[in-house]
Amino acid sequence: MTVTIYDVAREAKVSMATVSRVLNGNPNVKPETRKKVKDVIDRLNYRPNAVARGLASKKTTTVGVIIPDISDLYYSALARGLEDVAEMYNYQIIITNTDQDSQKEENAFLNLVSKQVDGIIFLGGKLSGKVREDIERANIPVVICGSGQDAIEVPSVNINYYEAAKEIASKFIADDTKHLGFVTGGYSRYQENLMLEGMKAAFSDAGLNGDDYIMLEEARDYDSGRDIFPKLIDNNRDAVIVVSDEAAIGILHGGHDHGVAMPQRLQIVSCSNTRLVTMVRPKISSISVPLYDIGAVGMRLLTKLMNEEKVDSSVVELPYSVEYRTTTR
Amino acid sequence: MTVTIYDVAREAKVSMATVSRVLNGNPNVKPETRKKVKDVIDRLNYRPNAVARGLASKKTTTVGVIIPDISDLYYSALARGLEDVAEMYNYQIIITNTDQDSQKEENAFLNLVSKQVDGIIFLGGKLSGKVREDIERANIPVVICGSGQDAIEVPSVNINYYEAAKEIASKFIADDTKHLGFVTGGYSRYQENLMLEGMKAAFSDAGLNGDDYIMLEEARDYDSGRDIFPKLIDNNRDAVIVVSDEAAIGILHGGHDHGVAMPQRLQIVSCSNTRLVTMVRPKISSISVPLYDIGAVGMRLLTKLMNEEKVDSSVVELPYSVEYRTTTR
DNA sequence: CTGAAAGCGCTAACAC
DNA sequence: GTGTTAGCGCTTTCAG
Numbered sequence: 068m069t070v071t072i073y074d075v076a077r078e079a080k081v082s083m084a085t086v087s088r089v090l091n092g093n094p095n096v097k098p099e100t101r102k103k104v105k106d107v108i109d110r111l112n113y114r115p116n117a118v119a120r121g122l123a124s125k126k127t128t129t130v131g132v133i134i135p136d137i138s139d140l141y142y143s144a145l146a147r148g149l150e151d152v153a154e155m156y157n158y159q160i161i162i163t164n165t166d167q168d169s170q171k172e173e174n175a176f177l178n179l180v181s182k183q184v185d186g187i188i189f190l191g192g193k194l195s196g197k198v199r200e201d202i203e204r205a206n207i208p209v210v211i212c213g214s215g216q217d218a219i220e221v222p223s224v225n226i227n228y229y230e231a232a233k234e235i236a237s238k239f240i241a242d243d244t245k246h247l248g249f250v251t252g253g254y255s256r257y258q259e260n261l262m263l264e265g266m267k268a269a270f271s272d273a274g275l276n277g278d279d280y281i282m283l284e285e286a287r288d289y290d291s292g293r294d295i296f297p298k299l300i301d302n303n304r305d306a307v308i309v310v311s312d313e314a315a316i317g318i319l320h321g322g323h324d325h326g327v328a329m330p331q332r333l334q335i336v337s338c339s340n341t342r343l344v345t346m347v348r349p350k351i352s353s354i355s356v357p358l359y360d361i362g363a364v365g366m367r368l369l370t371k372l373m374n375e376e377k378v379d380s381s382v383v384e385l386p387y388s389v390e391y392r393t394t395t396r
Numbered sequence: 397m398t399v400t401i402y403d404v405a406r407e408a409k410v411s412m413a414t415v416s417r418v419l420n421g422n423p424n425v426k427p428e429t430r431k432k433v434k435d436v437i438d439r440l441n442y443r444p445n446a447v448a449r450g451l452a453s454k455k456t457t458t459v460g461v462i463i464p465d466i467s468d469l470y471y472s473a474l475a476r477g478l479e480d481v482a483e484m485y486n487y488q489i490i491i492t493n494t495d496q497d498s499q500k501e502e503n504a505f506l507n508l509v510s511k512q513v514d515g516i517i518f519l520g521g522k523l524s525g526k527v528r529e530d531i532e533r534a535n536i537p538v539v540i541c542g543s544g545q546d547a548i549e550v551p552s553v554n555i556n557y558y559e560a561a562k563e564i565a566s567k568f569i570a571d572d573t574k575h576l577g578f579v580t581g582g583y584s585r586y587q588e589n590l591m592l593e594g595m596k597a598a599f600s601d602a603g604l605n606g607d608d609y610i611m612l613e614e615a616r617d618y619d620s621g622r623d624i625f626p627k628l629i630d631n632n633r634d635a636v637i638v639v640s641d642e643a644a645i646g647i648l649h650g651g652h653d654h655g656v657a658m659p660q661r662l663q664i665v666s667c668s669n670t671r672l673v674t675m676v677r678p679k680i681s682s683i684s685v686p687l688y689d690i691g692a693v694g695m696r697l698l699t700k701l702m703n704e705e706k707v708d709s710s711v712v713e714l715p716y717s718v719e720y721r722t723t724t725r
Numbered sequence: 726c727t728g729a730a731a732g733c734g735c736t737a738a739c740a741c
Numbered sequence: 742g743t744g745t746t747a748g749c750g751c752t753t754t755c756a757g
Contacts, residue, residue, distance in 0.1 A: 120751055160492075161488050398734095452749055453735075
């Protein structure tokens with residue numbers, strides 16, 4: 068039925084070994100036999116069975132991607148970057164959504180290992196203790212993209228959210244805009260904590276105690292953003308730093324709906340840098356996180372790891388800037 | 397190094413066959429031996445090698461997804477629906493982005509077949525003649541989601557865009573809003589043509605010739621939407637039907653930037669129903685395409701096909717409605 | 726430069 | 742119920 072390497076060998080009057088060699092670009096094949104084999108391959112329309120190949124070679128040219136939610140613009144931008152470089156290096160990608168559920172994360176990881184993927188990329192995610200153990204045990208290259216992880220020896224790529232948050236807070240403080248709200252999204256506790264520390268450092272530099280000025284809230288999507296708007300105003304916030312772009316837009320429209328002038332009354336800076344930030348009016352000021360690049364660089368790092376090339380630094384920090392648009396004064 | 401079925405068999409003092417049986421839930425195993433085997437599996441922390449399994453059983457529990465761009469909200473919503481039901485049925489998903497490039501589509505398809513996926517889902521895409529031949533030859537279940545395809549015998553799931561477009565146009569005509577713009581996105585020519593036919597039918601029903609009233613434009617993203625706004629006004633459009641949500645928002649903001657009152661001067665209806673439509677002000681009227689469901693139903697259909705269950709109808713049309721929000725009067 | 730043969734880790738008849 | 746035995750389609754020594 069389906070044509071195998073054996074059929075090709077027979078037709079070309081060579082051994083399977085030789086066919087295998089031309090398939091894999093092994094130079095130890097006389098040009099003429101190579102041509103002969105290639106002709107037969109074309110004629111028979113032969114395509115090697117990647118599964119058999121994987122079993123024999125212990126390499127599947129497949130990498131697993133564990134992602135909270137592919138329909139979240141933040142993650143899908145990362146995923147796109149990652150997939151593009153995977154394609155360059157001839158890797159396929161198996162994607163699993165976890166909704167940040169630890170159990171799902173572990174299942175996904177174990178499934179991927181069963182499938183003998185050559186490497187795994189985590190986007191966001193919590194990496195519970197169990198998963199960490201599994202990583203340890205599986206002995207397979209893993210890299211984390213776009214999500215801080217607490218004291219873990221896994222290679223990762225991200226921007227420095229501590230510095231970014233500190234920079235934003237400092238600017239606000241300098242403008243005498245001190246009553247800040249920090250609206251977390253529950254994406255990565257570790258990272259959100261880092262940002263909070265950054266803001267506190269900014270207050271500290273100004274001789275102030277951040278705890279007296281920073282109010283914490285949580286909103287991840289548009290609706291919850293809109294819902295917390297009144298609370299922000301009631302608590303006299305001058306500005307908010309919002310992790311989730313959708314929540315930021317929700318807050319913005321909360322202002323719109325309540326007839327509150329923005330950014331006069333409340334300034335907003337969001338932190339995810341999805342396409343959304345410039346697709347609303349007023350445009351939202353935000354950290355320019357290089358999402359696509361984080362994914363791309365992460366995958367590049369993984370290819371190196373899978374290839375056992377040495378890597379200069381396994382935790383890479385990409386540059387960012389803060390774009391002040393029209394939700395800030 | 398890694399523990400295999402053979403190790404489990406030895407430790408449990410049974411044959412590999414028996415281990416395989418408990419692994420696959422084969423009922424022909426005495427409960428006590430089943431327990432014995434399971435204990436050893438746990439103790440050894442054994443996990444079957446899915447690649448070996450795939451080779452032996454000719455089933456990989458993996459399905460391929462060919463998608464224009466995962467970072468496009470329209471497609472990622474479909475993908476999420478699809479992935480959720482894939483997970484329910486214990487399938488993993490290999491995703492490939494094609495940017496609607498025929499060559500990439502064909503490569504992706506062939507790669508997926510090499511990997512012995514059990515089925516393939518196309519989201520959007522052009523399905524050039526070559527790919528159609530490949531589908532024919534590969535003899536593997538394929539379903540197309542969220543994209544019309546011209547005269548092709550491949551199972552698919554979508555909504556009836558012809559009727560939707562006709563309904564919208566009829567409403568406009570009845571309101572004496574006859575100078576329509578149709579802003580295509582280049583997603584699926586076939587489908588966009590279908591919509592155009594639908595609009596023409598609406599004019600025809602009103603005793604009018606659609607060609608005299610409908611102006612065609614193309615814009616796929618936010619910026620091009622904004623860019624074509626002046627042209628729409630210069631050509632005296634009363635309303636536009638826009639395939640891409642992002643383009644629709646672009647047009648909306650084009651109006652904003654030019655100080656043109658919307659929807660008084662120009663009404664907008666968009667057709668992709670991504671989350672974006674309710675995340676701008678004014679909220680955009682749109683066809684309520686059940687994106688998630690299209691993906692979910694498509695994957696469910698594929699599981700049936702892969703399982704060789706019989707299927708009532710291989711082209712399924714999901715219900716939709718038209719939501720008139722605040723970009724229409 | 727090429728071929729023979731031994732697996733890779735598992736499933737699936739087929740016996741018993 | 743359980744074990745034996747062939748493969749699945751390929752890569753990879755090892756000879757020559």
